[in-house]
Amino acid sequence: MEKLYLLVPLAPLAGAIIAGLFGRFIGTTWSHRTTIFLVFISLIASLVIFTDVLQGNIYNGSVYTWMVLGETHFEVGFLIDPLSATMMVVVSLVSLMVHIYTIGYMHGDPGYQRFFSYISLFTFSMLMLVMSNNFLQLFFGWEAVGLVSYLLIGFWYTRPTATYANLKAFLVNRVGDFGFLLGIGLVLMYFGTLDYEIVFAHAGHIASHFIEIIPGQPWMLMTVICLLLFVGAMGKSAQFPLHVWLPDSMEGPTPISALIHAATMVTAGIFMVARMSPLFELSETALSAILVIGGITTLFMALVAVVQNDIKRVVAFSTLSQLGYMTVALGASAYSIAIFHLMTHAFFKAVLFLGAGSVIIAMHHEQDMRQMGGLKQFMPITYWTMFIAALASAGVPGFSGFFSKDAIIEAVKYTDIPGGEFAYFCVLTTVFVTALYTFRLMFMTFHGKTRMDAHTRDHLHESPWVVTVPLMVLAVPTIAAGWLIGTMVFGDYFGDAIQIRPEHEAVASLKAEFTGVFGMILHAFSTTPFWLSLGGILTAWFLYLYKTEIPGKIRKLAGPIYTLLDRKYYIDEIYSWVFAGGTRMLGTVLWKIGDVKIIDGFFVNGSARVVALIAAAARQFQSGYIYHYAFTMIVGIFVLMSLWLFYF
Numbered sequence: 001m002e003k004l005y006l007l008v009p010l011a012p013l014a015g016a017i018i019a020g021l022f023g024r025f026i027g028t029t030w031s032h033r034t035t036i037f038l039v040f041i042s043l044i045a046s047l048v049i050f051t052d053v054l055q056g057n058i059y060n061g062s063v064y065t066w067m068v069l070g071e072t073h074f075e076v077g078f079l080i081d082p083l084s085a086t087m088m089v090v091v092s093l094v095s096l097m098v099h100i101y102t103i104g105y106m107h108g109d110p111g112y113q114r115f116f117s118y119i120s121l122f123t124f125s126m127l128m129l130v131m132s133n134n135f136l137q138l139f140f141g142w143e144a145v146g147l148v149s150y151l152l153i154g155f156w157y158t159r160p161t162a163t164y165a166n167l168k169a170f171l172v173n174r175v176g177d178f179g180f181l182l183g184i185g186l187v188l189m190y191f192g193t194l195d196y197e198i199v200f201a202h203a204g205h206i207a208s209h210f211i212e213i214i215p216g217q218p219w220m221l222m223t224v225i226c227l228l229l230f231v232g233a234m235g236k237s238a239q240f241p242l243h244v245w246l247p248d249s250m251e252g253p254t255p256i257s258a259l260i261h262a263a264t265m266v267t268a269g270i271f272m273v274a275r276m277s278p279l280f281e282l283s284e285t286a287l288s289a290i291l292v293i294g295g296i297t298t299l300f301m302a303l304v305a306v307v308q309n310d311i312k313r314v315v316a317f318s319t320l321s322q323l324g325y326m327t328v329a330l331g332a333s334a335y336s337i338a339i340f341h342l343m344t345h346a347f348f349k350a351v352l353f354l355g356a357g358s359v360i361i362a363m364h365h366e367q368d369m370r371q372m373g374g375l376k377q378f379m380p381i382t383y384w385t386m387f388i389a390a391l392a393s394a395g396v397p398g399f400s401g402f403f404s405k406d407a408i409i410e411a412v413k414y415t416d417i418p419g420g421e422f423a424y425f426c427v428l429t430t431v432f433v434t435a436l437y438t439f440r441l442m443f444m445t446f447h448g449k450t451r452m453d454a455h456t457r458d459h460l461h462e463s464p465w466v467v468t469v470p471l472m473v474l475a476v477p478t479i480a481a482g483w484l485i486g487t488m489v490f491g492d493y494f495g496d497a498i499q500i501r502p503e504h505e506a507v508a509s510l511k512a513e514f515t516g517v518f519g520m521i522l523h524a525f526s527t528t529p530f531w532l533s534l535g536g537i538l539t540a541w542f543l544y545l546y547k548t549e550i551p552g553k554i555r556k557l558a559g560p561i562y563t564l565l566d567r568k569y570y571i572d573e574i575y576s577w578v579f580a581g582g583t584r585m586l587g588t589v590l591w592k593i594g595d596v597k598i599i600d601g602f603f604v605n606g607s608a609r610v611v612a613l614i615a616a617a618a619r620q621f622q623s624g625y626i627y628h629y630a631f632t633m634i635v636g637i638f639v640l641m642s643l644w645l646f647y648f
Helices: 002-054 082-105 112-131 135-153 160-190 198-206 221-236 247-252 255-262 265-275 284-306 309-332 335-363 379-396 399-413 419-446 454-458 465-488 506-513 515-522 528-546 552-556 560-566 568-619 628-646
Strands: 058-068 072-080 210-214 217-220
Touching: 002 058, 002 082, 002 112, 002 399, 058 247, 058 419, 072 082, 072 112, 072 135, 082 255, 082 265, 082 335, 082 465, 112 135, 112 265, 135 160, 135 221, 135 247, 135 255, 135 265, 160 198, 160 210, 160 221, 198 221, 198 265, 210 221, 217 221, 221 284, 247 309, 255 265, 255 309, 255 335, 265 335, 265 379, 284 419, 284 552, 284 568, 309 335, 309 399, 309 419, 309 560, 335 379, 335 399, 335 419, 379 399, 379 419, 379 465, 379 528, 399 419, 399 506, 399 515, 399 528, 419 528, 419 560, 465 506, 465 515, 528 552, 552 560, 560 568
Parallel strands: none
Antiparallel strands: 058 072, 210 217
8 A cells, every 4th residue: 555655646746757858759649648647547546545544544654764863854754544635636636637628728839748747746746745744745745836836827938927926926935935944943843853643742742832032022832833834824825915926826827727726735724734733723822813814815805806807816816715714714623624615615616717717718818707798608518517616616505615615604603712703704794705706707707798809709619528528527526525524524534633622612513513414405594604695696696697887886986995906905016015115125225335335335446545545655665766765774774673672
């Protein structure tokens, strides 16, 4: 079985190497065949491992010792338990569908082989992250997905906007990763190891330790470690205020939008916090901060999605909002529900992204929904698969998103952790907003009158099978994945992989009220979230199908509020002014004062002037007259004798 564990990440790595180094020799067809086959092998191996884990077989072992420093071992190792096995299946399945979809979307692109190499390398990096049994390998996978995302977002590097977007993503993630690295450093400093098992076993003994970051101000060590680790999660999982990179990452090709934003990179932070539950459970301060930040991200990003007109950006801000839901669940100690929503979200969000890409292909790469409309009759498969995903996203009873989203809302309702009431208001309000922007997208894109030009309308047709088959495959778990809630959330599915302290009773309280899948569906019709979701759908229908002139009037009346949302709360401008502007100002000061005046003016030019003055004075004695030289010698002897008499 150990060899099978190695096969899961190494198969996509082999595909990346073959397509990347030998793609020009084997051609486009064999490049995608090779990478798809190897990712398929990874999926099959993941499913076999998943089945084995369900039978109670857990593995935790070292594969390779990278370095030994004193008594500390830096190793590559795997922890295969229900948490990692679930992530392996989700990552490999979504990745396989994205690989197949890419054949149609990237057809004819000059970087075709390079793209397949990148997405396979991305899959390898994410699998190494979720399978790790120590902080060193976790950090390797963490940085690797960041690096490959930089390459993917800026794949079309001739576009200035793509270059700006990948640089922005890279820099923002470095901010989060700096905090993450500091947190890992504290773990190594106080625990003496990076192995999960040892760290988790001794976490209770370290919980009472305090450190002074500022002299005289003691901080609970576990709170500092957890907050620093969560700063890393804020960067990777795009939580406020480190969320600004994700919407701009839409500059990359649509397949990587689905791969990065559905099941892989942006969920790495959620997975990490769930994996570190034995640590986070020891710091209520950290959990409270997570609750509040998740609540802010959930509501405020959903509001921005309502005013977006780019179809991919609507889905991108939807991802931000849904990640906020997962973060809120983590803060409420409902780790199993967070991972459950991660799974359901991976499926319905992948369908929405890939469906958006299908629309963009049909529209000849037009992404503005105001130039679409009436596509349902031309693209029935794309429409119905996206409609299923929209129902799941809006939390309509029976679809996957309903089960996980409602479970999060109820868990936050039951939590006693400070910040819970604020987070509950945010997640409840966001139900209405989510349904509104999701069906706004559906109605503007697929219903109503066609608004594209005549040439585009005459050539509209359904996307090829390599695009529609992944949509249909992913639509199945989009419907049915939520039915596993009884096992994954309220059963003993995760076992010891997730640890919750007895005083954090949110999940336990929900479990006591759970009446089964159908009981949950029937009960939903009498709950506030259902009516908020229905209200959002009807509002979208009224505004974007029935009375289409009203949104324009609302936009004029809203004025500053609309502008605030359209400019994304001016956070990009603030960052640009404070950080970019501040850096330029600092550079100007260092240039004008440090370089021009001090280095050039004082040291370089100043030393030259000193030499010139000395030379000018020395020149006075180089007259060529013998009596001048004799006089100088006499004066020199007189000075030397005076010094000798004075000291001796």
